[in-house]
Amino acid sequence: MAKASGQRSYLVLENYIGGKFVPCRNHIDSSEPSTGEVYCKVPDSGKEEVDAAVAAAKEAFPDWSARSPQQRAQILNKLADLIEAHLEEFAQAESRDQGKTVTFARTVDIPRSAYNFRFFASSVLHHTTDCSQMDHMGCLNYTIRCPVGVAGLISPWNLPLYLLTWKIAPAIATGNTVVAKPSEMTSVTAWMMCKLMQQAGVPPGVVNIVFGTGPRAGDALVGHPDIPLVSFTGSTATAQRITERSAPYCKKLSLELGGKNPAIIFADADLDQCIETTVRSSFSNQGEICLCTSRIYVERSIYSEFLERFVAATRKWKTGVPSDPSNNNGALISKEHLEKVRSFVALAKSEGGIVHCGEGVEQLDLPELNSSGYFMPATVISGISDSSRVMQEEIFGPVTCVSPFDTEDEAVAKGNGVRYGLAATVWSRDVGKIHRVAKRLQAGLVWTNCWLVRDLNLPFGGMKNSGVGREGGKDSYHFFTEVKSITIKH
């Protein structure tokens, strides 16, 4: 709803509780990353709003969980249809709110959000449970799976609608009701989806969306005694706080966290394909995807050729106004985040690193209106030691580092030499080598000769500080349900 607040007109969001839009007393300013201007007021919800949402979700649970998976699937598919019918509106809104290009939102975020509902509607119809006979005891034993109750879902700002629906879809497909909290920086498309949920026939209280900050709304949600499970995507530091906060209640947790993802490139790789894909894997969505490549290890015999060609290809990766279809990247999420990303480049330089391209905003062709936006071009660095913070910490921006290796063992050791373990790519034509390296890498996902090919049936999640648990296909089914073993004595 657009409302005048003072001299200017802002988009004012409301919480969605029990199937109704509920105004909030206090609001947080949310700005447009490509101009730096505040354009939206997001509810600053706290315990009171979270309590109301949990009460609505509890009330809706008995009816929703008693419906058949087929009945629930019909509603999920309807919601997917409606998101697809409004794809362009959602893409424009996601781009304005997050800073990403409209093209990326139109071709990735929004279609994949709709597909989350379609996929989990179908996927839950096909899972089976276990059965075992104990004839000597006269017993038949089997398992069933039941929804857990009210699921607490917390999502980040980088893929706003996609990561929110990645959680809502399996949670409600399996019969849970939910209270979800999107990032306070990117709440608009979640709010837009609430209207479509009403049209799709999602019963009141099945999906409740409470907007607000992590320390207020997020903390109230995680600490609510009637929320038995929490699915979270975001930073490792926040996940640690969520873990502590949930401990007194022994909550079921799924934590999808950051990455410092290596690309390992052997001399026998198809370099044309590898360079094209590694530019994409390093810089897509401004490098603001937990799966983006940020450390590139190249076999020494092709290191110089790779670096030269990779830098040349990166120079063609255009950053600028998100609505211009010729741009590959838009703006970073916030001024603070831009400063954090730039500070890593400054650190690299202070440690003797070479910045081959990118870094400054001067080289971008930005109209005056957008010159105060949070833009940063794709940046390639080399000559940094593996122990540097630049090579160890998640930067989450358009910055990638290139470094040589001599042997397969060294490549694996470098790949594994960080506290994260989310994703990796391996480039070679030798299937045996690919298999050996993929097996030894400490990463929840390994793509070989490709990147971001996503089969939602496969487990998604990370090792080490990149997360706890897996979601996707059968793993989402297991996470969002409790298994029960039943013994029938006959």
Ligand SMILES: NC(=O)C1=CN([C@@H]2O[C@H](COP(=O)(O)OP(=O)(O)OC[C@H]3O[C@@H](n4cnc5c(N)ncnc54)[C@H](O)[C@@H]3O)[C@@H](O)[C@H]2O)C=CC1
């Ligand atoms: N998918 C990923 O791997 C992501 C990684 N990050 C990393 O984290 C850094 C910081 O970004 P932030 O937005 O601050 O991430 P964050 O982890 O603080 O935020 C993610 C979500 O958690 C919520 N949250 C924050 N504190 C909370 C708390 N105490 N209890 C419950 N919920 C809470 C936020 O409101 C948001 O909805 C980024 O620079 C990036 O390195 C950020 C977003 C996504």
Ligand SMILES: N/C(=C\C=C\C(=O)O)C(=O)O
């Ligand atoms: N979880 C994230 C990305 C997932 C992408 C995908 O499912 O393809 C993230 O960036 O946090």
